[in-house]
Amino acid sequence: MKKILSCIKIKCFKYIRYMAAVSVLMIISLSQASCSNKTESPTQTASSSQANMSDTDLTEKKDVFLIDTDNAGDDGTDTLQVSDMSVKKKVPEQSFADVDETVYITADSVNIRKGASTSAPVLKKADKGAKFQRTGKNSEWSRIIVDGETAFVVTRYLTEEALQTTEGSKDQGGSSAQYASGAQIKLDPSWKYAGNSKINSGYAVLYKAENNRKDITVCVNAGHGTKGGSSVKTLCHPDGTAKVTGGTTAEGAVKTVAVSTGMTFNDGTSEAAVTLKMAKALKTELLSRGYDVLMIRESDDVQLDNIARTVIANNTSSCHIALHWDSTGGDKGAFYMGVPDVASYRQMEPVASTWEKHEALGKSLIQGLKNTGTRIFGDGRLPMDLTQTSYSTIASIDIELGDKASDHSDATINTLAKGLADGVGIYFGK
Ligand SMILES: [Zn+2]
Structure with missing residues (x-):
């Protein structure tokens, strides 16, 4: 017994x-x-x-069996879990390996804390896909920047890969929500890479759609049109490395012109005038479809170099489309500047985190143009190491809508605007 x-x-x-x-x-x-x-x-x-x-x-x-709901709560589920007296242990001083990379949250309602401990106060909660800059990490905790402040999040809820969202990529870029329609947006010196810009006294203007709002902001960048832009040089890459392909600036160069002058069409019209006309037509088309539009340039001159244009777009827009015509003379058709398939380039941030989005946006725009009967050059893609690509943290493309010999009548420009807007719709799944 x-x-x-x-x-x-x-x-x-x-x-x-x-x-x-x-x-x-x-x-x-x-x-x-x-x-x-x-x-x-x-x-x-x-x-x-x-x-x-x-x-x-x-x-x-x-x-x-102290139950640390908080520990589990860092994935936002607040599921009860047993944590072997971990709460009782004194939290050791954290040491972090310095990094500088973009990371994405992998779960919903993840706690962002003021300290690297589950007992540190929660600053805010972040949802799946939210993007942060990571400055340090160890196996347990990552140090990130949130609204300009240092904050901490559990490392296992972060990934360096941009997440595919079912609603397209509208929440992966910057946001214009804080600005009113008509807002003049200057380069904020605290924005990442802003310090690399040399010409930035100008501003972009935000226009918000009144009907059928999609809450997607498209940055429309009329190529060229910066007085004095070709006599100033900026770094090709944020990290100071050399260009991997030749173009206006040769391969191997570390610096390039801040904004080039652009070509002149066979009929004597400047490329900058045509890109401006194109930008205005595209703005009208996008607004009518419910997209908000960030106009980089609305007159002959804007004092924003290519880096300033790109950084403003990064921080306010869902995607960035720079409008150009190529300097060849064979009326060869439209194409986008693809991301060169060079390992060192594709591994360099922010290219590493963003290049697939650039390619997806480029393909979508070409598809949209093709659907309107626009002539396409080859497969619609030409790889090129551009300042825009090298500094973009959102889907961003330089699209060449033709060349010196191409027609740029109002009718053609309007057709191109429809094709580009269709392409934006394809990209965002709208
Ligand atoms: Zn151009």
Whole structure:
């Protein structure tokens, strides 16, 4: 009988541990429970085993099984989980390996904290796909920048890969939500890479759609049109490395003109005048379809170099489309400047985190143009290492809508605007 009793005690003890592990509430309820709840326990001896379950036992069990809802709560689910007394341990000083990379949240409602500990105050919660700059990491915690402040998040809820969202990429870029329609947006010196810009006294203007709002902001960048832009040089790449392909600036160069002058059409019209006309037509088309539009340039001159244009777009827009015509003279058709398939280039940030979005946007625009009957050059893609691409943290493309010999009548421009707007719709799944 003694043997049976001790066996039952062990079983009951195991049961208590199990139940304690499920939840604190269950532990409390256990104070009234008996082994008779357990089907494999002989009912005859149930009451005697209950006698062994003193208040002291329960208190001890509670101490052992501190439940750290917070730890689990960092994935936002707030599921109860047992954490082996981790709460009782003093949090050791965290050391971080310095990094500089874009990361994305992999779960919903993840806690962003003021310190690298689950006991640190929660600054805010972030949802799946939210993008942050990571400045340090260790196996448990990552140091990130949130609204200009240092904050911390559990490393396992971060990925360096941009997440594919079912609604397209509208929430992956910057946001213009804080600005009113008509807002003049200057380069904010605190924005990433803003310090690399040399010409930035001008501003872009935001226009918000009145009807059928999509809450997607398209940056429309009329290529060229910066007085003095070709006598100033800026770094080709944010990290100071050399260009990997030749173009207006040769391969191997570290610096390039801040904004080039652009070509002149065979009929004597400047490229900058045509890109401006194109930008205005595209703005009208996009607004009518419910897109907000950030206009980089609305007259002959805007004092924003290619880096300033790109950084403003990064921080306010969902995608960035720079309008150009190529300097060849064969009326060869439209194409986008693809991201060169050069390992060092595709591994360089922010290209590494963004290049697939550039390619997807470029393909979508070409598809949209093709659908309107626009002539396409080859497969519609020519890889080129551009300042715009090198600094873009959102889907961003330089599209060449033709060349020196191409027609740029109002009718053609309007057709191109429809094709580009269709392409934006393809990209965002609208
Ligand atoms: Zn151009």
